[in-house]
Amino acid sequence: MENESILESRKYYQRNKMLNVIRTHTDVSRNDIRKITAYSMTTVMNTVEDMIHDGLICEEECEEARVGRKPVWLRLNPRGGYFVGVEWNRTWMHCVVLDFTGKPIHRQRKAIDDAHRCTDGLLGLIKDMVREAIRVPEGGKEKVIGIGLGVPGYSDKVKGIALSYTYFEGWNNIPVRQIIEEEFQIPCYMGNNVDVMIYAYKWLVFRGSCDDMLFISVRTGARVMPVINNQAVSSRYGFPGELGHIRVGTGSRMCSCGRYGCLNSEVSDVAIMGKIRDGVLAGRFKGIAEMIQGDTEKITMAVFREAVLAGDEDSLGLLQQASQYLGKALGILVNIFAPSRIVLYGELASIGAPFLERLRTCVERDAIPENTDILNIEVSEFGPDLGAMGAAALVLQEAFEFLEETI
Secondary structure, three states: HHHHHHHHHHHHHHHHHHHHHHHHHHOOOOOHHHHOOOOOOHHHHHHHHHHHOOEEEEEEEOOOOOOOOEEEEEEOOHHEEEEEEEEOOOOOOEEEEEEEOOEEEEEEEEEEEEEOOOOOHHHHHHHHHHHOOOOOOOHHHHHHHEEEEEEEOOEEEOOEEEOOOEEEEEEEOHHHHHHHHHHOOEEEEEEEEEOHHHHHHHHHOOOOOOOOEEEEEEEEEEEEEEEEEEEEEHHHHHOOHHHHHOOOOOOEEEEEOEOOOOHHHHHHHHHHHHHHHHHHHOOHHHHHHOOOOOOOHHHHHHHHHHHHHHOOOOHHHHHHHHHHHHHHHHHHHHHHOOEEEEEEEEEOHOOOHHHHHHHHHHHHHOOOOOOOOOEEEOOOOOOOOHHHHHHHHHHHHHHHHHOOOOO
Protein backbone atom coordinates (compact mmCIF):
# COMPACT_ATOMS: atom_id res chain seq x y z
CA MET A 1 0.00 0.00 0.00
CA GLU A 2 2.84 2.37 0.84
CA ASN A 3 4.50 1.71 -2.54
CA GLU A 4 1.19 2.36 -4.32
CA SER A 5 0.89 5.67 -2.46
CA ILE A 6 4.41 6.69 -3.48
CA LEU A 7 3.68 5.74 -7.09
CA GLU A 8 0.45 7.76 -7.15
CA SER A 9 2.22 10.74 -5.61
CA ARG A 10 4.93 10.55 -8.27
CA LYS A 11 2.36 10.35 -11.09
CA TYR A 12 0.48 13.30 -9.58
CA TYR A 13 3.69 15.34 -9.47
CA GLN A 14 4.64 14.41 -13.03
CA ARG A 15 1.20 15.35 -14.31
CA ASN A 16 1.30 18.73 -12.61
CA LYS A 17 4.79 19.45 -13.84
CA MET A 18 3.71 18.76 -17.41
CA LEU A 19 0.56 20.83 -16.98
CA ASN A 20 2.75 23.67 -15.77
CA VAL A 21 4.87 23.44 -18.92
CA ILE A 22 1.76 23.54 -21.11
CA ARG A 23 0.31 26.45 -19.14
CA THR A 24 3.47 28.56 -19.28
CA HIS A 25 4.51 27.97 -22.91
CA THR A 26 2.70 29.22 -26.00
CA ASP A 27 3.40 26.25 -28.27
CA VAL A 28 4.53 22.98 -26.75
CA SER A 29 4.57 19.43 -28.10
CA ARG A 30 5.16 16.08 -26.44
CA ASN A 31 8.80 16.27 -27.48
CA ASP A 32 9.11 19.76 -26.00
CA ILE A 33 7.77 18.46 -22.70
CA ARG A 34 10.32 15.66 -22.77
CA LYS A 35 13.15 18.15 -23.26
CA ILE A 36 11.93 20.59 -20.59
CA THR A 37 11.09 18.04 -17.90
CA ALA A 38 13.80 15.44 -18.69
CA TYR A 39 11.19 12.70 -18.32
CA SER A 40 11.33 9.68 -20.58
CA MET A 41 9.20 9.80 -23.72
CA THR A 42 7.21 6.84 -22.37
CA THR A 43 6.33 8.79 -19.22
CA VAL A 44 5.40 11.85 -21.27
CA MET A 45 3.26 9.87 -23.73
CA ASN A 46 1.37 8.00 -21.01
CA THR A 47 0.77 11.09 -18.88
CA VAL A 48 -0.35 13.20 -21.83
CA GLU A 49 -2.81 10.50 -22.91
CA ASP A 50 -4.22 10.37 -19.37
CA MET A 51 -4.66 14.16 -19.34
CA ILE A 52 -6.39 14.09 -22.73
CA HIS A 53 -8.68 11.31 -21.48
CA ASP A 54 -9.47 13.33 -18.33
CA GLY A 55 -10.29 16.39 -20.45
CA LEU A 56 -7.56 18.58 -18.96
CA ILE A 57 -5.76 19.17 -22.26
CA CYS A 58 -6.46 18.83 -25.97
CA GLU A 59 -4.46 18.62 -29.18
CA GLU A 60 -4.13 21.20 -31.93
CA GLU A 61 -2.51 20.72 -35.32
CA CYS A 62 0.31 23.12 -36.18
CA GLU A 63 -0.93 25.36 -39.02
CA GLU A 64 2.45 26.80 -40.00
CA ALA A 65 4.07 25.76 -43.28
CA ARG A 66 6.95 23.48 -42.25
CA VAL A 67 9.29 20.97 -43.82
CA GLY A 68 8.73 17.47 -42.53
CA ARG A 69 6.20 16.26 -40.04
CA LYS A 70 4.27 19.04 -38.32
CA PRO A 71 4.18 19.00 -34.51
CA VAL A 72 0.96 18.57 -32.59
CA TRP A 73 0.56 21.30 -29.99
CA LEU A 74 -0.85 20.51 -26.57
CA ARG A 75 -3.30 23.07 -25.19
CA LEU A 76 -5.15 23.48 -21.93
CA ASN A 77 -8.80 22.57 -22.35
CA PRO A 78 -10.86 25.58 -21.14
CA ARG A 79 -13.54 23.12 -19.97
CA GLY A 80 -11.04 20.94 -18.13
CA GLY A 81 -12.09 22.38 -14.77
CA TYR A 82 -13.12 25.61 -13.10
CA PHE A 83 -11.86 27.77 -10.25
CA VAL A 84 -14.25 29.81 -8.08
CA GLY A 85 -13.02 32.82 -6.13
CA VAL A 86 -14.85 34.94 -3.55
CA GLU A 87 -13.37 38.04 -1.89
CA TRP A 88 -14.88 40.74 0.25
CA ASN A 89 -14.08 43.87 2.22
CA ARG A 90 -16.27 46.08 4.35
CA THR A 91 -18.45 47.33 1.47
CA TRP A 92 -18.43 44.84 -1.42
CA MET A 93 -18.25 41.10 -2.08
CA HIS A 94 -16.95 39.90 -5.45
CA CYS A 95 -17.15 36.47 -7.04
CA VAL A 96 -15.32 35.23 -10.15
CA VAL A 97 -15.22 31.91 -12.00
CA LEU A 98 -12.13 31.13 -14.10
CA ASP A 99 -12.00 28.36 -16.67
CA PHE A 100 -9.03 26.00 -16.83
CA THR A 101 -7.01 28.45 -18.93
CA GLY A 102 -7.57 31.25 -16.39
CA LYS A 103 -10.15 33.14 -18.44
CA PRO A 104 -13.02 34.70 -16.41
CA ILE A 105 -16.39 33.30 -17.43
CA HIS A 106 -18.46 34.74 -14.58
CA ARG A 107 -18.28 37.93 -12.55
CA GLN A 108 -20.61 39.12 -9.84
CA ARG A 109 -20.54 41.66 -7.05
CA LYS A 110 -22.97 42.49 -4.27
CA ALA A 111 -22.99 45.32 -1.77
CA ILE A 112 -22.45 44.39 1.86
CA ASP A 113 -25.20 46.21 3.72
CA ASP A 114 -26.18 46.25 7.40
CA ALA A 115 -27.97 42.89 7.08
CA HIS A 116 -24.66 41.26 6.14
CA ARG A 117 -22.52 42.85 8.86
CA CYS A 118 -23.00 39.90 11.18
CA THR A 119 -21.73 36.34 11.01
CA ASP A 120 -24.91 34.68 9.74
CA GLY A 121 -25.60 37.44 7.21
CA LEU A 122 -22.07 37.39 5.82
CA LEU A 123 -21.87 33.59 5.59
CA GLY A 124 -25.27 33.58 3.90
CA LEU A 125 -24.04 36.04 1.29
CA ILE A 126 -20.90 33.96 0.62
CA LYS A 127 -23.01 30.83 0.16
CA ASP A 128 -25.44 32.62 -2.17
CA MET A 129 -22.63 33.85 -4.41
CA VAL A 130 -20.90 30.45 -4.50
CA ARG A 131 -24.22 28.75 -5.22
CA GLU A 132 -24.75 30.98 -8.24
CA ALA A 133 -21.14 30.56 -9.38
CA ILE A 134 -21.10 26.76 -9.43
CA ARG A 135 -24.13 26.73 -11.75
CA VAL A 136 -22.12 28.55 -14.42
CA PRO A 137 -19.56 25.93 -15.58
CA GLU A 138 -20.53 23.47 -18.26
CA GLY A 139 -20.95 20.27 -16.27
CA GLY A 140 -21.99 22.14 -13.13
CA LYS A 141 -20.63 21.55 -9.66
CA GLU A 142 -18.75 18.39 -10.61
CA LYS A 143 -16.40 20.42 -12.82
CA VAL A 144 -15.47 22.89 -10.06
CA ILE A 145 -11.95 22.10 -8.87
CA GLY A 146 -12.10 24.29 -5.79
CA ILE A 147 -13.34 27.44 -4.10
CA GLY A 148 -10.88 30.15 -3.06
CA LEU A 149 -11.71 32.64 -0.33
CA GLY A 150 -10.07 36.04 0.07
CA VAL A 151 -10.79 36.86 3.71
CA PRO A 152 -10.29 40.39 5.09
CA GLY A 153 -8.74 41.17 8.45
CA TYR A 154 -6.85 38.60 10.48
CA SER A 155 -7.15 34.91 9.68
CA ASP A 156 -5.41 31.59 10.17
CA LYS A 157 -5.04 30.22 6.63
CA VAL A 158 -3.60 26.91 7.91
CA LYS A 159 -6.67 26.10 10.02
CA GLY A 160 -9.06 27.98 7.73
CA ILE A 161 -10.34 30.24 10.50
CA ALA A 162 -11.30 33.91 10.17
CA LEU A 163 -10.06 35.43 13.42
CA SER A 164 -11.33 39.00 13.34
CA TYR A 165 -12.25 41.97 11.14
CA THR A 166 -12.88 45.37 12.68
CA TYR A 167 -15.84 46.24 10.47
CA PHE A 168 -18.02 43.12 11.07
CA GLU A 169 -19.73 42.54 14.38
CA GLY A 170 -19.12 39.10 15.88
CA TRP A 171 -16.77 38.03 13.10
CA ASN A 172 -14.41 36.20 15.45
CA ASN A 173 -12.90 32.70 15.19
CA ILE A 174 -15.20 31.61 12.35
CA PRO A 175 -14.21 28.27 10.71
CA VAL A 176 -15.19 29.66 7.33
CA ARG A 177 -13.28 27.14 5.21
CA GLN A 178 -14.90 24.19 6.96
CA ILE A 179 -18.34 25.81 6.68
CA ILE A 180 -18.01 26.30 2.92
CA GLU A 181 -16.55 22.82 2.32
CA GLU A 182 -19.37 21.18 4.26
CA GLU A 183 -22.00 23.25 2.44
CA PHE A 184 -20.80 22.49 -1.09
CA GLN A 185 -18.62 19.36 -0.74
CA ILE A 186 -15.93 21.09 -2.81
CA PRO A 187 -12.31 21.67 -1.66
CA CYS A 188 -11.84 25.16 -0.27
CA TYR A 189 -8.65 27.23 0.01
CA MET A 190 -8.25 30.41 2.00
CA GLY A 191 -5.95 33.41 2.25
CA ASN A 192 -5.98 37.07 3.17
CA ASN A 193 -8.03 39.07 0.66
CA VAL A 194 -5.00 41.16 -0.37
CA ASP A 195 -2.41 38.38 -0.26
CA VAL A 196 -4.37 36.25 -2.74
CA MET A 197 -4.26 39.07 -5.32
CA ILE A 198 -0.67 38.24 -6.14
CA TYR A 199 -1.77 34.89 -7.60
CA ALA A 200 -3.87 36.71 -10.20
CA TYR A 201 -0.69 38.44 -11.28
CA LYS A 202 1.43 35.33 -11.18
CA TRP A 203 -0.87 33.09 -13.22
CA LEU A 204 -3.05 35.46 -15.26
CA VAL A 205 -0.45 38.12 -16.14
CA PHE A 206 2.98 36.51 -15.87
CA ARG A 207 1.89 32.98 -16.89
CA GLY A 208 3.49 31.39 -13.85
CA SER A 209 6.83 33.22 -13.90
CA CYS A 210 6.60 36.44 -11.92
CA ASP A 211 9.21 39.22 -11.79
CA ASP A 212 10.61 40.31 -8.43
CA MET A 213 7.89 42.70 -7.30
CA LEU A 214 6.04 44.24 -4.39
CA PHE A 215 2.27 44.25 -4.65
CA ILE A 216 0.90 47.09 -2.51
CA SER A 217 -2.80 47.46 -1.73
CA VAL A 218 -4.06 50.63 -0.07
CA ARG A 219 -7.76 50.44 0.74
CA THR A 220 -9.14 50.22 4.28
CA GLY A 221 -5.54 49.46 5.20
CA ALA A 222 -2.14 49.12 3.56
CA ARG A 223 -0.71 45.66 2.85
CA VAL A 224 2.27 44.33 0.92
CA MET A 225 2.84 40.98 -0.75
CA PRO A 226 6.42 40.52 -2.01
CA VAL A 227 7.29 38.09 -4.81
CA ILE A 228 11.00 37.22 -4.96
CA ASN A 229 12.46 34.62 -7.34
CA ASN A 230 8.91 33.76 -8.41
CA GLN A 231 7.95 32.89 -4.82
CA ALA A 232 5.30 34.74 -2.86
CA VAL A 233 7.05 35.67 0.40
CA SER A 234 4.75 34.89 3.30
CA SER A 235 4.71 32.82 6.45
CA ARG A 236 2.83 29.75 7.52
CA TYR A 237 1.79 31.38 10.77
CA GLY A 238 1.48 34.96 11.98
CA PHE A 239 0.21 37.94 10.00
CA PRO A 240 2.68 38.96 7.29
CA GLY A 241 2.22 41.91 4.96
CA GLU A 242 0.93 44.39 7.54
CA LEU A 243 2.54 47.40 5.89
CA GLY A 244 -0.09 49.66 7.42
CA HIS A 245 1.26 49.13 10.92
CA ILE A 246 4.72 50.49 10.17
CA ARG A 247 5.25 53.58 12.29
CA VAL A 248 5.75 56.60 10.02
CA GLY A 249 5.39 59.40 12.57
CA THR A 250 3.93 60.44 15.87
CA GLY A 251 0.52 61.30 14.39
CA SER A 252 -2.65 62.44 16.09
CA ARG A 253 -4.94 59.78 14.66
CA MET A 254 -5.41 56.44 16.36
CA CYS A 255 -5.05 53.35 14.17
CA SER A 256 -7.46 50.41 14.47
CA CYS A 257 -4.66 48.59 16.35
CA GLY A 258 -4.88 51.22 19.12
CA ARG A 259 -1.53 52.88 18.37
CA TYR A 260 -0.69 56.28 16.95
CA GLY A 261 1.53 56.97 13.96
CA CYS A 262 0.71 53.86 11.88
CA LEU A 263 0.76 54.20 8.11
CA ASN A 264 -2.88 53.08 8.02
CA SER A 265 -3.93 56.16 9.95
CA GLU A 266 -2.31 58.38 7.31
CA VAL A 267 -2.87 56.83 3.87
CA SER A 268 -5.82 54.41 4.01
CA ASP A 269 -9.08 55.38 2.32
CA VAL A 270 -10.66 55.77 5.75
CA ALA A 271 -7.84 58.06 6.93
CA ILE A 272 -7.86 60.26 3.84
CA MET A 273 -11.62 60.69 3.86
CA GLY A 274 -11.45 61.48 7.58
CA LYS A 275 -8.82 64.18 6.97
CA ILE A 276 -10.94 65.70 4.21
CA ARG A 277 -14.02 65.66 6.41
CA ASP A 278 -12.15 67.45 9.22
CA GLY A 279 -10.73 69.92 6.71
CA VAL A 280 -14.10 70.76 5.17
CA LEU A 281 -15.58 71.37 8.61
CA ALA A 282 -12.63 73.69 9.33
CA GLY A 283 -13.21 75.69 6.15
CA ARG A 284 -10.54 74.05 4.00
CA PHE A 285 -10.87 71.87 0.87
CA LYS A 286 -13.16 74.45 -0.70
CA GLY A 287 -13.11 72.67 -4.05
CA ILE A 288 -14.39 69.45 -2.47
CA ALA A 289 -16.89 71.37 -0.32
CA GLU A 290 -18.43 72.73 -3.52
CA MET A 291 -18.50 69.30 -5.14
CA ILE A 292 -20.34 67.74 -2.19
CA GLN A 293 -22.47 70.85 -1.53
CA GLY A 294 -21.40 70.84 2.09
CA ASP A 295 -22.65 67.30 2.78
CA THR A 296 -19.66 65.50 4.33
CA GLU A 297 -21.43 62.15 3.93
CA LYS A 298 -20.74 62.46 0.20
CA ILE A 299 -16.96 62.48 0.66
CA THR A 300 -15.46 59.52 -1.20
CA MET A 301 -12.08 58.63 -2.65
CA ALA A 302 -13.59 59.23 -6.10
CA VAL A 303 -14.35 62.80 -5.05
CA PHE A 304 -10.79 63.21 -3.76
CA ARG A 305 -9.39 61.88 -7.04
CA GLU A 306 -11.53 64.30 -9.02
CA ALA A 307 -10.41 67.23 -6.85
CA VAL A 308 -6.73 66.28 -7.28
CA LEU A 309 -7.06 66.06 -11.05
CA ALA A 310 -8.85 69.44 -11.06
CA GLY A 311 -5.87 70.96 -9.23
CA ASP A 312 -7.55 71.69 -5.88
CA GLU A 313 -4.74 73.08 -3.69
CA ASP A 314 -5.68 71.42 -0.41
CA SER A 315 -6.28 68.07 -2.16
CA LEU A 316 -2.85 68.26 -3.79
CA GLY A 317 -1.33 69.04 -0.40
CA LEU A 318 -3.01 65.96 1.11
CA LEU A 319 -1.80 63.86 -1.82
CA GLN A 320 1.75 65.05 -1.21
CA GLN A 321 1.47 64.16 2.47
CA ALA A 322 0.14 60.66 1.70
CA SER A 323 2.94 60.17 -0.85
CA GLN A 324 5.57 61.09 1.74
CA TYR A 325 4.23 58.68 4.33
CA LEU A 326 3.81 55.79 1.89
CA GLY A 327 7.11 56.59 0.17
CA LYS A 328 8.95 56.35 3.50
CA ALA A 329 7.58 52.86 4.10
CA LEU A 330 8.24 51.74 0.52
CA GLY A 331 11.79 53.08 0.64
CA ILE A 332 12.50 50.65 3.47
CA LEU A 333 11.03 47.74 1.51
CA VAL A 334 12.93 48.64 -1.67
CA ASN A 335 16.22 48.53 0.23
CA ILE A 336 15.33 45.15 1.71
CA PHE A 337 13.89 43.37 -1.34
CA ALA A 338 15.33 45.32 -4.33
CA PRO A 339 12.27 44.57 -6.54
CA SER A 340 12.14 45.38 -10.22
CA ARG A 341 8.62 46.68 -9.89
CA ILE A 342 6.05 47.94 -7.42
CA VAL A 343 2.41 47.46 -8.36
CA LEU A 344 -0.09 49.68 -6.54
CA TYR A 345 -3.76 48.86 -6.11
CA GLY A 346 -6.65 50.86 -4.69
CA GLU A 347 -8.45 54.19 -5.02
CA LEU A 348 -5.36 56.19 -4.08
CA ALA A 349 -3.35 54.47 -6.82
CA SER A 350 -6.10 55.17 -9.35
CA ILE A 351 -5.21 58.86 -9.24
CA GLY A 352 -2.38 57.86 -11.57
CA ALA A 353 0.48 60.11 -12.67
CA PRO A 354 0.09 62.90 -10.05
CA PHE A 355 0.38 60.29 -7.32
CA LEU A 356 3.04 58.10 -8.95
CA GLU A 357 5.35 61.06 -9.64
CA ARG A 358 5.20 62.25 -6.04
CA LEU A 359 5.54 58.74 -4.66
CA ARG A 360 8.59 57.91 -6.76
CA THR A 361 10.34 61.09 -5.60
CA CYS A 362 9.70 60.09 -1.99
CA VAL A 363 10.88 56.50 -2.52
CA GLU A 364 14.08 57.70 -4.19
CA ARG A 365 14.75 59.95 -1.22
CA ASP A 366 14.90 56.98 1.17
CA ALA A 367 16.16 54.09 -1.01
CA ILE A 368 19.64 53.69 -2.46
CA PRO A 369 20.08 54.54 -6.18
CA GLU A 370 21.31 51.02 -6.97
CA ASN A 371 17.83 49.76 -6.09
CA THR A 372 15.69 52.58 -7.49
CA ASP A 373 17.51 52.57 -10.85
CA ILE A 374 15.97 49.18 -11.67
CA LEU A 375 12.58 50.01 -10.16
CA ASN A 376 9.34 50.57 -12.05
CA ILE A 377 6.32 51.85 -10.10
CA GLU A 378 2.95 51.25 -11.74
CA VAL A 379 -0.77 51.05 -11.09
CA SER A 380 -2.56 47.69 -11.18
CA GLU A 381 -4.34 46.91 -14.43
CA PHE A 382 -7.09 44.99 -12.63
CA GLY A 383 -10.44 46.33 -11.47
CA PRO A 384 -12.31 45.93 -8.18
CA ASP A 385 -12.69 42.16 -8.57
CA LEU A 386 -8.93 41.53 -8.39
CA GLY A 387 -9.32 39.88 -4.98
CA ALA A 388 -11.84 37.38 -6.35
CA MET A 389 -9.60 36.73 -9.37
CA GLY A 390 -6.72 36.09 -6.98
CA ALA A 391 -8.81 33.80 -4.77
CA ALA A 392 -9.71 31.72 -7.84
CA ALA A 393 -6.05 31.67 -8.91
CA LEU A 394 -5.17 30.49 -5.38
CA VAL A 395 -7.14 27.33 -6.15
CA LEU A 396 -5.07 26.87 -9.30
CA GLN A 397 -1.89 27.36 -7.25
CA GLU A 398 -2.84 25.01 -4.43
CA ALA A 399 -4.82 22.30 -6.17
CA PHE A 400 -2.19 21.55 -8.81
CA GLU A 401 1.02 22.29 -6.92
CA PHE A 402 2.68 23.65 -10.01
CA LEU A 403 6.45 23.37 -10.07
CA GLU A 404 8.12 26.61 -9.06
CA GLU A 405 11.32 27.62 -10.82
CA THR A 406 13.94 29.48 -8.80
CA ILE A 407 16.97 31.42 -9.88
